[in-house]
Amino acid sequence: MAPSHRATLDTAVETIRSRAHWSPHPEHPRAYQDDGSAAFRALCDTTFDLGQPGTDDWVGGETSPYGFPLGVRYPHADPDVLLPAMRAALPAWRSAGPERRALVCLDILARINARTPEFAQAVMHTTGQAYPMALQAGGPHAQDRGLEAVAYAFAEQTRTPERASWTKPQGKRDPLALVKEFVPVPRGIALVIGCNTFPTWNGFPGLFASLATGNPVLVKPHPRAVLPLALAVRVARETLAEAGFDPNLVALAAERDGEGIARTLALRDEVRIIDYTGSTAFGDWLEANARQAQVFTEKAGVNTVVIDSTDDYRGMLANLAFSLSLYSGQMCTTPQNVLIPRGGIATDAGPKSYDEVVADLAAAVSGLLADDARAAGLLGALVGPQVLDRMAGAERAGRVALASRAVRHPEHPDATVRTPLIVAVDAADPDAEQAFMAECFGPVSFAVAVDSTDAAVALLRRTVRERGALTVLGHTTSERVARELTDACLDECAQLSLNLTGGVYVNQTAAFSDFHGSGGNPAANAALVDGAFITPRFRTVEIRRPA
Template sequence: MSEIWIDRHRERLDAAVAASAARTYFSAFEASPSPGPSGAAARRTGTAAFRSWLDEEFPLATPGADGTVATERSPFGFDLRVRYPRVTDIETLLAPRRGARAWRDAGPDGRVGVCMQILDRLYDRGFEIASAVRHTSGQPFGVAFSSSVANTLDRSLEALAWSWQAQSRVAPTAVWTRPGDGGGGMEKTYTVIPRGTSLVIGSDVFPTWNAWPALFASLAAGNRVVVQPHPSAVLPLAITVQVCQEVLAEAGFDVGLVTLAVGDHADHLHEQLAVRPEVRIIDFTGSASFCNWLEERAGQAVLFTDSPGVNSVILDSTDDFGALCGHLARSLALCTGQMSTAPQNLLVPRDGIETDEGLKSPREVADGLAAAFDRLLSDDESAVEILGALASPAVLEFVESASKEGEVLIASRRVTHPMYADAEVHTPVLVGLQAVDADVYSGENLGAVCYLVETADTEESIALFYLMASRHGAVSASVYSTSPAVVDEVRDVALDVGVALSENLLDQVYVNTVSAFSDFYGAGASPASGATFLDAAFVAPRFRIAQSRRPV
């Protein structure tokens, strides 16, 4: 069956391989959540499928589980009460699988064929998964579908393309003879072997976005994968594991090659699993503190970690002040700034920035942003589809504490959701600081907070960008300037610190936007980013090549 599937998906795989090299536009999965009447019907069906899980026991068998656990509460104000197998015996969970050899022997074509079939099945359940993402992480439904399903499937396909290329680079067999030797030579066999058990630790804010590419990169390389969701966002990854196991069974492989491991908040299951000697690969995107914890304690594993770091926007000058403010307002408001690519620090010279409307002081920049927020978010019904809900109470606590650290230039307000009265929907707060307040604006940002930092001039803004990114890392950076010399200088600094740079964005592409097959997310060269989505370094460490040889 796996050989049939690789043939069925060969055209798409070849297109993905070509796109990952050319870096031009390519997408294999429709990103619109409702493309016509059939899409609207599919959304209703997917929403109903999501609701059918509520108050029920999720049907997955997990080795090492005893009893069940329910840990999820929707940021829109209700408990999901989905019950999952609770892992209590890690020895049993991580015990070797009898089907591991068969999965290894399937080879790159067989494994990638199965994985591509899984991608199609996940897309078939895309509206159900998007609803699960929405009600565990607070994402607006449009973002949950386009980003956490369609774009993430494209990223997963990209991982498969890179992995398939890397594994297929070496011929499986060769006959070796030495010129001038009278002997018969040697016959050699080269086999891709897995590195070991792969642990994928889920995020509460974007549970699928890092987990799916990691899962498929490891699975395609022959590794068994243990998926350990954040206790607040289990359902999207439970559905994922269910689909993986269904396809593995259809192809005749051990369903335990992909396993869900769920614990209570107090169990700290992710910490228990991360230090186990059986775990040889760990993927995690989330807090810098846990990334550091992994680096200090999980030395037995290859780590692929990513945290937001300190994302900066350097404001120097612009020829369209209104568009700049509108663009930044949407970048800050989308998912209430909880995206890892969201801007954190707006660096503005004390004497202001030159614009098409004249010189704008830092206060006038804040006023321009406030007016843009009013245009974007004044209507609650449409605002909730941009902001989403706060992923956890900790974000609201962070908003309240950050508001006491400086001058509140734009206050956060609670938005009334038209369907969910208890939803925690809030607009971001903009806090004014000075350059000397580095202890505030260099800290980890949970979302919904942005700082406007007054600097002496653009040179100091660039210096602060370099300092923050080199010490704390960053996932994204932006510069607005009509001076080519300033843009060139910022671009050089971004290369020095390994941070993706956006220059003078004013239209439909936002700093938050990350396009599969074109944009590299995280350069793997920053303190905040130990991996890149996606390049050869993301897939190659997940396997090795072993050889056997014999006389001809």
């Protein structure tokens, strides 16, 4: 194990306190040896054996959104064999203590980082992300979030010392004196239920938070995005075994499409922690039914932009156009509803009417995506056919201000690539409201005409309270409006970005500095990563005896 892991851990712990920019994981493709395609091709059409106990069958059926089957077959587990084997691995991992666990986790992350291009290919061909984004978001940024979870886990577990002496004076009598040991103990097996669009980025925080706090982790990937997490499980098992621990501390639960094993696993008594990213319906089901477990969910939300005014109209439009286009809006953080006062807004380029703002935003998106090759590199491919269905439904909600365009991918002609659709609607139209007040995941946004900025803030509040939001973006030159947006986000517990006009986008957060979600509105009951994401994963047992 590299001796520098301890230094990395210390810097991570320091950075979650300073919230400055930092990452040990380079994000530029040039930092990595190759583009991972050879390693990826070598994985396709193979049996991905992990040596797990209780493997009763082999399953697989992933198809790349770029138009070919992956052909990888994964172990299908008998939980009655696999879960007891995982449980048996717990005591030695618990005994290792917080520091050793953190360092092993850092070693897993370092090995994953060394294979970033291979992970990037796996992410690309399961999610549809373009390669540069799959490399960054699926590689270093996901690794950062995993490391951040380890740093929080280490900090929370070591706030109580391993040993303490306690001496209480008793006047003239001898003092009372005890020695005390404090041991962080894990809760049990942790289940990570992965999502289709960001398997590593959304999966790593829960995986590493649970593992670093001593819990064995069973990873149940989305049946259409298994490979990235299967690779992570393989690396984790190898690292654990080399470090002298039972590899069954991390295992994979692949399933047949439609088998629905998450529902079964989530109710197993051995499962005491669940991390889930996905639909609101199943997230709500987990919260209501997996009562034996601590359940951390990220569900659907309706992200809102309030446009009041700007002193950089072009910058605002360019920034927003990029946010709407990146990965075809298939991010849980992509803005959906852009609220614009009916009477228009003040800008550095003069007053702009509602219609002008909508038209200029449409033009900014069109301009950004005019070149097919560049567009494909930004948009990636649609993750599945259900996205097209949602787009067709959204078109009927109002006036199409920017039609979606099919883009031919230069290298992958079978990929379904679409530019964003912008639908102009009026907040007062109840039919339109039905559409824009529900999450429409994919390259769809609504330019919502509202009576005023005050009405926009009121609608923002209602949207967050009723539907949840992972991101809120405001554009204003008025400190009063900035204050009102801030108050709304404090009251409704949503993360706010103001006046982004440059190279920082509302849909991106930086580990160690930004919180992803708040855990305080219906979009998610957890934030990545804060103390509340960590502390319920372990308990502290004290052993005291006379000194």
